[in-house]
Amino acid sequence: MTEYDIIQLCIQQDAKAQKLLYDRYAPKMFGVCRRYLLNREDAEDVLVEGMFRVFDNIHTYQGAGSFEGWIRRIIVNEALMFLRKKRLLTVDTDASELQNLELSTPLSIEHELAAQDILKLLERLPTGYRTIFNLYVIEGYKHIEIAEMLGISINTSKSQLILAKEKLKKMVSNVHK
Amino acid sequence: MKNEKDIFDLLREESENLSEAPPSDAWQRLEKKLTITRKTKRKRRPMELQLIGVVVAVLLLIVIGVVSWFVTFQHQEVIKGRQEFAGMRFLRGEWSLSDNKMTDIMVWQLTDSLTLEGEKSLFFSDKLISKAPISIKNKGKSNILVFENKMYLLKSTTNDSFIFSSEKNQVVRLRKATNNRFTISFGEGIIFVFNRKQE
Numbered sequence: 001m002t003e004y005d006i007i008q009l010c011i012q013q014d015a016k017a018q019k020l021l022y023d024r025y026a027p028k029m030f031g032v033c034r035r036y037l038l039n040r041e042d043a044e045d046v047l048v049e050g051m052f053r054v055f056d057n058i059h060t061y062q063g064a065g066s067f068e069g070w071i072r073r074i075i076v077n078e079a080l081m082f083l084r085k086k087r088l089l090t091v092d093t094d095a096s097e098l099q100n101l102e103l104s105t106p107l108s109i110e111h112e113l114a115a116q117d118i119l120k121l122l123e124r125l126p127t128g129y130r131t132i133f134n135l136y137v138i139e140g141y142k143h144i145e146i147a148e149m150l151g152i153s154i155n156t157s158k159s160q161l162i163l164a165k166e167k168l169k170k171m172v173s174n175v176h177k
Numbered sequence: 178m179k180n181e182k183d184i185f186d187l188l189r190e191e192s193e194n195l196s197e198a199p200p201s202d203a204w205q206r207l208e209k210k211l212t213i214t215r216k217t218k219r220k221r222r223p224m225e226l227q228l229i230g231v232v233v234a235v236l237l238l239i240v241i242g243v244v245s246w247f248v249t250f251q252h253q254e255v256i257k258g259r260q261e262f263a264g265m266r267f268l269r270g271e272w273s274l275s276d277n278k279m280t281d282i283m284v285w286q287l288t289d290s291l292t293l294e295g296e297k298s299l300f301f302s303d304k305l306i307s308k309a310p311i312s313i314k315n316k317g318k319s320n321i322l323v324f325e326n327k328m329y330l331l332k333s334t335t336n337d338s339f340i341f342s343s344e345k346n347q348v349v350r351l352r353k354a355t356n357n358r359f360t361i362s363f364g365e366g367i368i369f370v371f372n373r374k375q376e
Contacts (some may be wrong), residue, residue, distance in 0.1 A: 005305075013211075013214075013215045015208075015211070015212075015215070018208075018211060019204070019208075022204055022207065025197050026203070026204070027196035027197060027198050027199065028195075028196045030196070030197050030198070030199040030203075031192075031195040031196045031197045035192070040200075044199060044203050045201050047199055047203055048206045048207045048210070051207050052207055052210050052211065052214075055211055055214075056214065095363055110369075119192075119195065122188075137185045137188060137189060138188060138189055138192045140189075174350075174365050
């Protein structure tokens with residue numbers, strides 16, 4: 001059964017097709033949830049709500065862009081909503097910390113350090129940093145979009161990203177020592 | 178630095194492959210929510226039907242509105258017509274027969290000295306209601322009964338007796354009359370009792 005067929009059946013509320021679609025995308029989307037939410041139960045809640053929204057709005061999928069990307073956007077939005085609702089998303093800007101702060105050296109890493117390890121490091125970032133890092137680096141959103149999504153200024157988004165990268169850089173170098 | 182790669186590029190690439198099996202009860206929770214939605218959506222009428230329903234309801238409201246306005250307008254015209262009927266007072270309120278079979282009854286009371294005679298046609302709201310040869314002179318106590326589009330004149334004879342006359346010169350006798358009730362008889366055998374409906 002092609003993805004198109006599954007989508008069409010899901011539009012008709014076909015239970016088997018819904019399960020098929022869930023099995024196909026849930027592991028990846030749960031991975032997305034885990035990047036935003038440290039707590040596994042919270043991530044599960046977001047996955048359930050997000051996938052419910054996917055099925056509820058599947059008739060609006062126009063076929064423009066990949067279907068996985070469409071699902072991912074819904075899941076990410078759901079994660080952000082969750083963070084906002086639980087007041088976990090606090091984006092503080094420490095102006096003094098930001099002065100003259102730039103990534104002077106490229107953040108490089110040897111291939112040996114697995115992405116899973118890096119994600120573990122990511123988990124140690126404060127929620128605000130991690131969220132912006134995820135949105136910018138992983139999802140590929142622009143600062144203007146992030147600012148709109150999180151209700152912050154573009155400059156805050158930029159500075160939070162720099163701080164996140166700096167922290168990450170320090171953590172990576174500690175791992176290598 | 179050949180083997181080195183930007184940490185963020187690596188993360189972006191690797192995140193594509195990152196997946197984690199969700200807890201088994203996640204699907205059960207989701208399925209429960211989906212089942213409820215499925216039931217609700219099945220109950221829901223198709224959009225087209227809903228739209229047709231709305232259009233029909235709106236049209237129905239418009240029709241009801243127009244009809245009510247028309248009826249009210251007509252009624253106002255009738256009332257106006259009644260009030261303009263010189264020298265006569267319409268006894269407000271509806272009258273009905275005791276057996277409730279007839280309701281199209283209007284009772285007029287002469288208020289001034291009025292003479293109706295000859296074949297004078299009487300119009301009511303532009304509608305001819307009687308072409309009867311009429312001849313009656315009265316000073317206040319007579320009534321005119323319009324009933325089934327025919328007009329009867331009630332003439333007081335005594336305190337409790339009136340005489341009706343129609344275009345057929347049919348004699349109608351009012352047996353008893355109070356403010357809310359009167360009885361008339363046509364000839365000898367037919368008796369009608371009229372009750373005034375409470376307003």
